[in-house]
Amino acid sequence: MNIARLTLAAIVALMFASAVFAQDSTEAHLVIPDSRILPGVPFDFWIEVHNRGSQLKRVTVCAPFEMRILSGEPLRFTEGAPKQRSNQLYWPHGGEVIVGPGESKTLVIPASDAQYGEFLDDRLFSAPGRRVGIRLPLCQQIVGRYGQNGDRSTVQTNEVEIEIVNPSGSDATVWNLMEETLNHRWTPAEFWRGERRAMWESVLRDSPDSNYVPYALITTGRFSSDWRDLLAQQLRAIERFPESPAVEWLHVEAWLSARAIRAHGVMLAEGAIVRHSKRPTTRLLAFGNEQQ
Amino acid sequence: MELDRSRTLEGIRRVRTQPALRNSSRLDAKLRDWRKRRRSTDDLQRWLATADAADSDGDLSQSLVLAVVKRIEDLLDFAVEAEGCDTRDATWLRDHGDNIYLARFNRLPRQETLKAYDEWLDAHEGAKDLWNPKHLEDDLERSLESARSWNHTIPCFLRDHPGAAR
Numbered sequence: 001m002n003i004a005r006l007t008l009a010a011i012v013a014l015m016f017a018s019a020v021f022a023q024d025s026t027e028a029h030l031v032i033p034d035s036r037i038l039p040g041v042p043f044d045f046w047i048e049v050h051n052r053g054s055q056l057k058r059v060t061v062c063a064p065f066e067m068r069i070l071s072g073e074p075l076r077f078t079e080g081a082p083k084q085r086s087n088q089l090y091w092p093h094g095g096e097v098i099v100g101p102g103e104s105k106t107l108v109i110p111a112s113d114a115q116y117g118e119f120l121d122d123r124l125f126s127a128p129g130r131r132v133g134i135r136l137p138l139c140q141q142i143v144g145r146y147g148q149n150g151d152r153s154t155v156q157t158n159e160v161e162i163e164i165v166n167p168s169g170s171d172a173t174v175w176n177l178m179e180e181t182l183n184h185r186w187t188p189a190e191f192w193r194g195e196r197r198a199m200w201e202s203v204l205r206d207s208p209d210s211n212y213v214p215y216a217l218i219t220t221g222r223f224s225s226d227w228r229d230l231l232a233q234q235l236r237a238i239e240r241f242p243e244s245p246a247v248e249w250l251h252v253e254a255w256l257s258a259r260a261i262r263a264h265g266v267m268l269a270e271g272a273i274v275r276h277s278k279r280p281t282t283r284l285l286a287f288g289n290e291q292q
Numbered sequence: 293m294e295l296d297r298s299r300t301l302e303g304i305r306r307v308r309t310q311p312a313l314r315n316s317s318r319l320d321a322k323l324r325d326w327r328k329r330r331r332s333t334d335d336l337q338r339w340l341a342t343a344d345a346a347d348s349d350g351d352l353s354q355s356l357v358l359a360v361v362k363r364i365e366d367l368l369d370f371a372v373e374a375e376g377c378d379t380r381d382a383t384w385l386r387d388h389g390d391n392i393y394l395a396r397f398n399r400l401p402r403q404e405t406l407k408a409y410d411e412w413l414d415a416h417e418g419a420k421d422l423w424n425p426k427h428l429e430d431d432l433e434r435s436l437e438s439a440r441s442w443n444h445t446i447p448c449f450l451r452d453h454p455g456a457a458r
Binding site: 228229231232235236262263264265266268269271272275 | 366369370373374377381433434436437438441442443445446448449450453
């Protein structure tokens, strides 16, 4: 009898615990809008976070991507697992959302954030021909009424497949240059080094057909003093590479250049494109958190 | 980079020459003259350069009037730019641009100064604070942005700046 009661109590406790767990669950849906990406460049992504629980939660990106090789070159031992570096998780635009009970929010990471942190700087993203499934572990913490934090737990996103394309033609030429100069990686954070700046400038000069041109323009544009010429180059690149994963980033840059030189018509045209973008990454990059 | 107008000579001039622009009828009249080509763009630009921003008690960053004036100055710049590019734009800006801005100007809080508005806000618990010059500037830009498509201005800009290799 006692055993039966104990068993029943245990079952009830388990049911209660699982009900509480389910009630406090958080769903995290990873979105990567571009499924094919050139090796060695950063990409936009965002996570749609839905709080099914009854408490206020803080959800943050707190660890690197987890990757599963689906096809292509297997992991080399020199690549290893992504390393935790001191600035790896530095997000100029946040990297954290506070989600109320029943609420949905979007945690947005534009590709441009890779200019400052090292999150997308891993060599794992730089193996041409590799198809990978990636997901992102998030940390969630219940926020108390007076702002104090509760226990931390992890939430896993769904897995998203991306392909690191095999560059050919002028893209292969640029990729070879990147291998020599940048050690296979997107490293604009170290762009102050003269040879890296010279490399991207040579891409614009010598490989104008390459799909790396939008990235080269974004990178060298930070050092341009001729805004009119820069804006003209940005607009031509938008026209030439409309399918580039970086094209919306270029629209934001063109909008900013047009503002800087008070080219009102272009500013209004680019502003409308940026404002109506379906990508939260683009809107965040242009307007910051306020107008998300 | 935009200069902090409150620290410039222009800022001092705006505060010291204080005709009451807070009442939109004077601005309306000037713009109407410009629309009907009874006043030149140059002349309107000069008048706007000394227009009052006294609605914020000296803090130009809080001036709603100045937010509108800055956008009208942009509109006039654009009209000049359009004359050299696409005259249909210049005509459109004269015929419609000012109305878009004036409609918004007329919806501003009725109090003539920030101080008076703050007092009104204190006396009306729960009222939303609408004194936000930055928001107003963005709003005016969006109004013009969405009034029609401006995509045709891009080829025009590129025609004038053929330097960048295609």
